[in-house]
Amino acid sequence: MAKQIIIAGTPIAKFRIVYGKSLDAALELQKYLALASGVKLPIIHDCEKAEHEIRVGKTNRTCSKLAYDGLSNHGFVIKVAGGNLIIAGNDEMGDLYGVYEFLDKYIGWR
Numbered sequence: 001m002a003k004q005i006i007i008a009g010t011p012i013a014k015f016r017i018v019y020g021k022s023l024d025a026a027l028e029l030q031k032y033l034a035l036a037s038g039v040k041l042p043i044i045h046d047c048e049k050a051e052h053e054i055r056v057g058k059t060n061r062t063c064s065k066l067a068y069d070g071l072s073n074h075g076f077v078i079k080v081a082g083g084n085l086i087i088a089g090n091d092e093m094g095d096l097y098g099v100y101e102f103l104d105k106y107i108g109w110r
Contacts, residue, residue: 022057
C-alpha cells in the first residue's frame with residue numbers, strides 16, 4: 001500500500017531527483033520511492049533545476065556546509081537544507097548507502 005510522504009513540509013510528488021555522477025543511486029531511490037509512495041519522481045541531471053529537489057551525491061549545487069572531510073570510506077550524510085533533501089556520500093558507494101539508509105530509516109522500506 002502506497003503512503004503519503006512529506007519532505008520538509010512538501011509532498012513527495014513535488015520533488016525531482018537530481019544527480020551529478022550518481023545515476024545508479026538516483027535510479028534506486030526513484031524505484032523504491034515509487035514502490036513506497038506510488039509516485040515515480042522524475043530524475044534530472046544537475047544542469048537542470050527544480051523547485052523541490054532530492055539531491056543524490058555530489059552535485060554542482062551541493063551545500064558547501066556538508067562535511068565530507070570527516071566521512072569514512074563509503075560514508076554519507078542525509079540532510080534537509082533550504083527545503084531540499086540531500087543524500088550525499090564520500091563516493092558513489094556512499095551515495096548508494098545513503099539512499100538505502102534514507103529508505104530504511106525514514107520511509108520504512110527495506
